[in-house]
Amino acid sequence: MDTSQFIQRDKTCWEIKPNGTMRVPAIIYADAQLLQDMDQKVYEQLTNVATLPGIVEAAYAMPDAHWGYGFPIGGVAAFDPEQGGVVSAGGVGFDISCGVRTLHTGLNIAGLQAHKQALADELFRTVPAGVGSRGRIHLNHKSMQGMLTGGARWALEEGFGEDQDLERIEDHGCMAGAEPKYVSSRARERQKDEMGTLGSGNHYLEVQRVAEIFDHCVAGIFGLRVNDVVISIHCGSRGLGHQIGTEFLKNMVTSAAQYQIVLPDRELACAPLTSPLGKQYLGAMRAGINCALANRQIITHLTRQAVARVFPGVHPGLLYDVSHNTCKLEQHTIDGQKKALYVHRKGATRAFGPGHPDLPPVFKETGQPVLIGGSMGTGSYVLCGAKESEQRSFSSACHGAGRAMSRSKATKQWQGRTLVDELAAQGIIIRSPSMRGVAEEAPAAYKDVGAVVDIADQAGLARKVARLEPVICIKG
Amino acid sequence: MNSKAIAPHWEHFEHEADIGIRGIAPTLEQAFEQTAVAMTAVITNPDQVSASKAVSIRCEATDKELLLVDWINELVYQMAVQGLLFKRYQVAIQNGNLSATAFGEVVDRQKHQPAVEIKGATFTGLSVYQQADGAWIAQCIVDV
Numbered sequence: 001m002d003t004s005q006f007i008q009r010d011k012t013c014w015e016i017k018p019n020g021t022m023r024v025p026a027i028i029y030a031d032a033q034l035l036q037d038m039d040q041k042v043y044e045q046l047t048n049v050a051t052l053p054g055i056v057e058a059a060y061a062m063p064d065a066h067w068g069y070g071f072p073i074g075g076v077a078a079f080d081p082e083q084g085g086v087v088s089a090g091g092v093g094f095d096i097s098c099g100v101r102t103l104h105t106g107l108n109i110a111g112l113q114a115h116k117q118a119l120a121d122e123l124f125r126t127v128p129a130g131v132g133s134r135g136r137i138h139l140n141h142k143s144m145q146g147m148l149t150g151g152a153r154w155a156l157e158e159g160f161g162e163d164q165d166l167e168r169i170e171d172h173g174c175m176a177g178a179e180p181k182y183v184s185s186r187a188r189e190r191q192k193d194e195m196g197t198l199g200s201g202n203h204y205l206e207v208q209r210v211a212e213i214f215d216h217c218v219a220g221i222f223g224l225r226v227n228d229v230v231i232s233i234h235c236g237s238r239g240l241g242h243q244i245g246t247e248f249l250k251n252m253v254t255s256a257a258q259y260q261i262v263l264p265d266r267e268l269a270c271a272p273l274t275s276p277l278g279k280q281y282l283g284a285m286r287a288g289i290n291c292a293l294a295n296r297q298i299i300t301h302l303t304r305q306a307v308a309r310v311f312p313g314v315h316p317g318l319l320y321d322v323s324h325n326t327c328k329l330e331q332h333t334i335d336g337q338k339k340a341l342y343v344h345r346k347g348a349t350r351a352f353g354p355g356h357p358d359l360p361p362v363f364k365e366t367g368q369p370v371l372i373g374g375s376m377g378t379g380s381y382v383l384c385g386a387k388e389s390e391q392r393s394f395s396s397a398c399h400g401a402g403r404a405m406s407r408s409k410a411t412k413q414w415q416g417r418t419l420v421d422e423l424a425a426q427g428i429i430i431r432s433p434s435m436r437g438v439a440e441e442a443p444a445a446y447k448d449v450g451a452v453v454d455i456a457d458q459a460g461l462a463r464k465v466a467r468l469e470p471v472i473c474i475k476g
Numbered sequence: 477m478n479s480k481a482i483a484p485h486w487e488h489f490e491h492e493a494d495i496g497i498r499g500i501a502p503t504l505e506q507a508f509e510q511t512a513v514a515m516t517a518v519i520t521n522p523d524q525v526s527a528s529k530a531v532s533i534r535c536e537a538t539d540k541e542l543l544l545v546d547w548i549n550e551l552v553y554q555m556a557v558q559g560l561l562f563k564r565y566q567v568a569i570q571n572g573n574l575s576a577t578a579f580g581e582v583v584d585r586q587k588h589q590p591a592v593e594i595k596g597a598t599f600t601g602l603s604v605y606q607q608a609d610g611a612w613i614a615q616c617i618v619d620v
Contacts, residue, residue, distance in 0.1 A: 039492055067492040069600045069619065094595040094619045131519060131590035132559055132583035190556050200592045201620045239556050242595040242619075246549050250542070253599065266599040406490045407518075407592075407620070436520075436591035 001040045003032055012063075012459035013392075016043070021264070022050040028061040029393070029459040034451060037404075041067035042074075048264040049077050053272070054085025056334060056341055060393045062348050063455040064402040064447065069093070070267030073347035076396040078332065080341055081273040086261065087281055088270035089252050091344035092327050094245035096285055097292030098203075098236030099323035099349075100371040100399075101169075102382070103300065103316035105307060107229040109209045112471065119207065119310045120429045120472045126306040127205055127299055128197040129476040130433035135196040137298065144188050147195070148180040151290030152321075155297035165297065167360040168318035170350060170368075173297070175290050177329075179283025183240070184247055187284075190239030191291065196298035200434075200476035202400075202441060203235040204373075205303065207472035208380060214464040218366045218384050222319060224466045231307075231316060232380060232468070233299050234373045235476075236325065237292035244288045248281045273342055282327070289326060296321060319382070320369035324349045324399035332394055343394050351397040351462045353387040370462040372453055373400045376430060376473040377423055377443025381453045383462035397462035401449035410445040411436060423473075432475035441475060482611045486514035489601070491617045496601050497548075498615035504540070504604070507612035508547055508574070509565040515548055516562055516580075518618060520588040525563040527579035536573045540604040544614050547574055548597035552618075559583050561590070595619040 006014035006028070014035055016026040026046040028035060042065045049059040049071055056078045065074030070090030079085030112119070128135055139147060146154045152173030155161060166173040198205060210228040213219045224230070237244075252269030256262075259272055271278040300318070307314050327344045334341075352359055353367040363369065367385030374380040378401070389395045405413075416435025419442055423430055432438050450467075457464045484506040489496035495518050499510025516522045533550050537543035547567075554560060562580035583590060595618075602616040 041492075069598045069617070073493060090599075094598075130585065131593045132585050134559075186553060190553065200590075243553070246552075246596040249596075249599070250545065253542070254538070266602070269599070403493050406492060407495050408488050408490065411591075433585050434589045434591050436589055440591055 001035065001038050001043055003035050005043060012455050016047060018050065022047055024050050024055050024058045026050045026059045028065065029455060029461060030063045031455050034063055034455060038065060039067045042072045045070065045072040046075060048268055049075060051264055052086055052268065052270060053261065054079045054083040056080050060396065062396065062398040062461065064398040064400055064452045066402045068346060070265055071344065071346040074398060074402065075346045076344065076348045076393055078341040078343045078394050079273060080339060085273050085342060086270035087273050087278045087327055087342055088268060088344060089245055089248040089281060090267045090269055091346050092285055093325040093346050094242045095236035095325055096241035096244060096288030097323040098325045099292060099296065099321060100373050101233045101296045101300065101321035102319040102371050103231045103303065104223050104319055105229045105231060105316045106314055107311065109227045109229055112229050115310050116429060116472060120431050122306040122310050123205060123303065123472065123474050124431035126302050127474060129474055130437065131200050133197050134193045137195045139192045139195060144192065145180050147294050148183055148287035148290055149178050150174055151293035152297040155294045160298045160301035165318050169293060169321040170323055173293055175286045175293070177282065178286035178290050180287050182280040182284040183244060183287050187240045187243035190243045194238040195295060196302055197238060198235045198299065198476045199238055200437060203476045204376065205299070205474040206232045206470050208232055208468035209471050210466055211379065211469040212467040214466065218465045221362070221366050222369055222382065222465060224382065230319065230468060231303055232371065232373065233296055233303070235295060235299065237288045238295060240291045241288040244284045248284065251277060285327060289323065292323060320371060322349050322371050332390065345396055347399050348396045349399045350395060351385040351389050352395050353385040353389055370397050372398060372449065374449040375401055375443040375446040376441060376470055376475065377428060378449055380468040381449065381464065382466040382468065383453065383456065384465050386460050386463050388460040389462060392460050398452050398456045401446040401452060403445060404447045405445040407440040410442050411439045414439045414442045428470050429472045430475060438475055484510050486510040486517065488514060488517065491601065494617055494620050496615060496617045498613065500611055500613055502611060504612045505567040505569050507614040508544065508567045508569070511544065511614045512548065512551055512562065512565045515551065515594065515618060518594060518620065519590045519592060520561060522563055524588055525561045526581045527563045528581045529560065531560070531578045533576045533578055534574065538572060541602050543572060543574055544604050544616060545597045545599060545602065548616065548618065551578060552594050552596055554578065561588055592620045
């Protein structure tokens with residue numbers, strides 16, 4: 001897009017002053033190059049978000065922002081319930097609480113090399129991935145209720161994991177305020193055989209090597225050293241979250257007029273936080289967050305089983321688990337006053353800085369780990385929350401590279417089998433049920449995640465800690 | 477130009493992160509059928525899917541655009557819970573009520589090589605209208 005549409009506040013901060021029906025400014029964190037490369041739709045969508053009732057401070061876009069639905073992907077907006085603030089199903093997205101979890105294996109790359117193929121085969125066999133895959137767990141009414149209320153805590157009680165996992169998950173593994181009664185029978189039906197499945201599209205399970213450390217002190221506390229082997233899992237709330245999103249999006253579209261909400265884009269459908277529909281969505285969406293947390297916990301269990309079969313006695317522990325499609329009630333300081341705000345992060349990661357009261361003791365001095373997924377050929381990053389991100393973006397950072405090319409263009413440009421062979425020549429093993437799926441996720445179809453992360457660091461959204469390189473990628 | 481001359485067909489259109497599905501046909505019903513074929517084509521080659529199983533679908537909405545979103549979401553739901561892929565569709569629409577039969581088969585990962593599952597139809601890029609030449613267009617972006 002044209003950078004002349006913005007007032008440049010500093011090297012990485014670009015502002016659109018309120019105009020028309022905008023209630024607050026819109027702010028994009030990027031450098032000139034990333035901003036030029038962003039679609040003009042990001043401008044439109046972000047300024048639309050700035051028109052919503054009760055929005056506080058500004059509508060923000062992270063450096064990886066791209067064209068989404070209603071909200072841009074990479075969008076952050078906080079709403080005050082006392083100022084008529086709203087909750088938006090489109091502002092959370094279809095894949096509620098999609099996120100990334102990273103595990104330490106205790107292995108190093110030299111120890112992995114001879115067993116790489118065996119581990120790839122074992123993970124691919126053990127973790128269900130792709131369209132039409134089913135989990136080995138069948139949820140009945142009682143276990144569904146438990147899962148929707150308890151999240152990863154429920155999974156633990158079912159034998160999938162251990163107590164020390166919980167403090168290394170946002171909200172300690174269980175989102176409070178979930179109300180399963182607002183989760184429809186259809187959403188439950190879509191989920192009952194999908195627990196512990198990766199899904200498809202950009203979801204993956206990746207074995208990675210710690211390739212570079214930027215902050216040795218924080219990396220030490222996170223337990224990361226160069227050549228360590230870690231495993232990252234990227235997935236969300238599966239069919240349940242998709243169905244909740246679908247149903248509430250429609251309900252919010254059809255009831256906007258009832259709440260005197262003028263929608264510049266139907267996809268921005270929302271309801272007042274204090275309205276019955278707003279409360280129902282919050283209850284259902286939080287149950288969706290628990291579904292995602294439970295899902296990643298079960299996949300962790302499956303991953304541990306697979307790793308132990310190849311490396312007896314090795315038991316991966318959690319680094320952290322972050323979600324990047326959520327709306328959460330948080331305390332933020334506005335004009336010196338503590339306020340309870342509902343922060344939407346659509347394709348954006350919570351990035352609480354050092355000293356935040358919600359963090360476990362281990363991360364009190366460092367800020368929370370911020371896990372940024374890349375593409376299967378490039379790399380991923382571990383960052384840590386920065387103190388100044390509270391003022392910059394309600395403690396939020398980017399979530400990934402973002403696509404640079406559409407799926408249809410990618411399939412015209414690349415063949416899945418050729419890509420798999422090319423990546424194998426670079427030492428990266430790909431396992432996927434669909435070669436077309438691999439082509440659609442070609443590394444070059446994504447933006448340079450390194451550039452995105454550099455700007456997040458320079459803008460004070462989060463600080464770079466380590467870069468991870470893929471070794472094995474299980475694609476859905 | 478006579479709209480009857482327009483053969484029903486479908487196409488995909490660009491979205492940065494996801495994909496747009498579009499049906500083009502002489503009638504609204506056929507346009508809805510073609511949009512649904514475009515949806516199958518996001519997942520797999522529709523020619524690879526056989527039509528051995530029939531599923532009845534009904535939905536209603538206050539306008540044509542909401543009806544298209546409902547129609548696609550109904551198919552997404554049936555595919556998800558029954559593990560199906562659909563090859564072709566027969567759609568009837570009367571006074572905002574859609575009744576249809578979707579023909580397909582159970583997904584076979586070897587045969588169909590499904591690339592991606594669809595999370596839902598969105599209101600983005602959503603439009604249903606009749607062109608000056610009489611052809612109906614029905615389109616939206618699906619989240620994958």
